[in-house]
Amino acid sequence: MTAIDTLLSAYWPHIAFLTSLCIGAVAAVHAAMTKTDVRAAIGWVGVILLSPFFGALFYIIAGINRVRKDQISQQRDAALKEYGASTTQTITSVSQYSAPQFESLKILGDTIGHFPLLIGNRATMLQSGDETYPAMLKAIEQARHSIVLQSYIFDHDSEGIKLAEALERAQNRGVQIRVLIDAVGSKYSRPPMIRTLRKKKIPCALFMTNPLGMRMPYANLRSHRKILVADGEIGFTGGMNIRAGFVKAIAGSKATRDTHFCFEGPIVAQLMAVFAHDWRFTTREILPVDEWCSKQWATTNGSVPARGIRSGPDRNIGxxxxxxxxxxxxxxxxxxxxxxxxxxxxxxxxxxxxxxxxxxxxxxxxxxxxxxxxxxxxxxxxxxxxxxxxxxxxxxxxxxxxxxxxxxxxxxxxxxxxxxxxxxxxxxxxxxxxxxxxxxxxxxxxxxxxxxxxxxxxxxxxxxxxxxxxxxxxxxxxxxxxxx
Missing domain, CATH: 3.30.870.10 (Endonuclease Chain A)
Known part of the structure; x- marks a missing residue:
């Protein structure tokens, strides 16, 4: 046995303890110096100090925000600017549409948002899956050029299968399709819908994952966005996932209720921009604006001033x-x-x-x-x-x-x-x-x-x-x- 082996055998607990203290100290200093919320900083420092090794490991996995520092997050802003650059429908005053006190709120949105406030939109409220899913299916069936779909949860159930089959029919008639599902949300059903889409050869991807499985540094970060855009002309967004539990005919008296929205007008370009932004981040593929976004908004006859507000653990945090x-x-x-x-x-x-x-x-x-x-x-x-x-x-x-x-x-x-x-x-x-x-x-x-x-x-x-x-x-x- 060498001297080093003897030393390690005799003092390994002390070496392990000192190593964990050093790792914990570095992690605690990083948390204190990078966290902008004092409660988050105190919480992470406390976790790290109470368990220097495992606390530091947990902090590395769930506490460090790499997205804001990722080079891709800087590159993908080009898609947002390209799709959201329209100024022909921008407005300078909201008083006639809303109320005078909201003029300052518009300025706030101009300051923190990527997109301008645009006039010429039509917004339709849709109640639960009973109204939302038929409207989405209709948009998919009538699409001529392109469809993008993004959801946190896309369940492999009766409603999910209906949408998947509609997407397959659209693809068979020559429509370009891209589907993005959150990696965590995809696990809500078995088998996962991503597997079915891949069998149908529909271009699809999981947000925040890779072929080897979950990216542990991003395991706590999820895409909660819900977007459907058909031909760049009609868009859907809101809070509803794709699940049969939102349909009263299926779930009966226990059906979950929700409110979704269908948009027509220039706001649709902003929805498309957010999808293109996330798709590029996930797959590195650029979706050219001329192929995926309509520029014809005059036929909507809408009057609702609207603006998309994207947020997340990147440079849009908060x-x-x-x-x-x-x-x-x-x-x-x-x-x-x-x-x-x-x-x-x-x-x-x-x-x-x-x-x-x-x-x-x-x-x-x-x-x-x-x-x-x-x-x-x-x-x-x-x-x-x-x-x-x-x-x-x-x-x-x-x-x-x-x-x-x-x-x-x-x-x-x-x-x-x-x-x-x-x-x-x-x-x-x-x-x-x-x-x-x-x-x-x-x-x-x-x-x-x-x-x-x-x-x-x-x-x-x-x-x-x-x-x-x-x-x-x-x-x-x-x-x-x-x-x-």
């Missing part, structure tokens, strides 16, 4: 968060929020509470029974903070509603894939749309008010009546809310 802060700040009469997962950070909580305290009526509609039990527990742990400030919180008594809808003063709307929780606000790649239109905002407000008419108001007395053990459980789970 875009959705900033838009919500701006909207709550300019509200003058009424804020309506409907969200399945409501876990705002302390800044958003403060903005909502401040709006209520200055006399704004704030209505927040949440599911009475959530599909994610842990999230529901965490929500109950902090919901008292908005109730104390004067907000009205409503628990829906109907089936689970997955809709993500916000209106302010019946004149501005915000819809899309973002939940009001840490994952959507910091970790997920999201796509939302802001719209400055009174008629549409009133339509969405009426839908939320209908939900309220069938909901039960949550009070502080009800929260206080929760047994201590359950309160403690809720608080413990709430501590882990950034990772739910």
């Amino acid at each position: 875009s959705n968060h900033s838009m919500l802060l701006g909207a709550f700040a300019v509200a003058q009469s009424h804020i309506r929020i409907q969200s399945p997962y409501f876990l705002p950070d302390i800044t958003l909580l403060g903005a909502i509470a401040t709006a209520a305290r200055r006399g704004i009526q704030v209505d927040i509609v949440l599911p009475g029974e959530n599909n994610l039990r842990l999230v529901s527990y965490a929500m109950m742990a902090q919901i008292d903070q908005v109730i104390k400030s004067g907000c009205r919180v409503w628990l829906n008594q109907d089936t689970f509603n997955h809709s993500k809808l916000i209106t302010v003063d019946n004149a501005w709307s915000y819809i899309g894939s973002s939940n009001i929780d840490p994952r959507s606000l910091r970790l997920n790649f999201e796509l939302d749309v802001e719209m400055y239109d009174r008629n549409l905002a009133q339509q969405i407000s009426a839908q939320i008010d209908h939900e309220i008419s069938h909901a039960q108001r949550l009070t502080l007395d009800q929260l206080q009546a929760i047994p201590f053990v359950k309160k403690l459980r809720n608080k413990i789970i709430w501590l882990a809310s950034p990772y739910l």
Whole structure:
């Protein structure tokens, strides 16, 4: 046995301990120096110090944001500019379409967004899978040139198979097709839909993965976006995945409800830009704007000023968060929020509470029974903070509603894939749309008010009546809310 072997045999515990301390110290310093949220920094430093080796390993896997530093994230901005560069439908003032207080909100969107606010759009609300999937199938069947589809979840069930078969028929008649599914979301069904699409030879890919499996450094980052664009002329986006559970004829009385949107007009080019951006990041393939995006918007006869707001753990981190802060700040009469997962950070909580305290009526509609039990527990742990400030919180008594809808003063709307929780606000790649239109905002407000008419108001007395053990459980789970 050599001297080195003898040394290692005698002192390996000490060497392992010192090595873990060095690794932990480097990881803790990195977390402290790179995290912009003090709570995130404290949390990661605590995890690393309590378990220097395994904590550091976990931080390397889930804590370091490489996307913002990836060279591809700089290259792919070209697609956004190419598709979203249209200025023929831009507007300088929103007062005539919305209300004067939203002029400053438009400036905020101009500052933080990639896209201009465009007029000439038509927006149609679609209710759950009963209206959304037939409309999407129709768009696919009528497509002549191109189809792109992106979803967090694309289940291999009756509705998913219908869409896959429609895509196959479109491809057989010469339509170019690209399908992008999130790598985590694809695992929600067995067999995964990606396998079926590949058998049909439909060009498809998984977001944030590679042939060898999940990219561990990106395992906590997901594309939550939902996009369908046909011929670059008609687009769909919102919060609904592709699942049979959204169809009442299949799921019956337990069908999940949601609200999706169909768009016509120049906003469709922005939806296409986001897809092209993500497709290039995933596959390195560039989708030329002339082949994938229409330039004929005059026939839509739309009047809705709209803009896509993309956010994610890249250089657009916090875009959705900033838009919500701006909207709550300019509200003058009424804020309506409907969200399945409501876990705002302390800044958003403060903005909502401040709006209520200055006399704004704030209505927040949440599911009475959530599909994610842990999230529901965490929500109950902090919901008292908005109730104390004067907000009205409503628990829906109907089936689970997955809709993500916000209106302010019946004149501005915000819809899309973002939940009001840490994952959507910091970790997920999201796509939302802001719209400055009174008629549409009133339509969405009426839908939320209908939900309220069938909901039960949550009070502080009800929260206080929760047994201590359950309160403690809720608080413990709430501590882990950034990772739910």
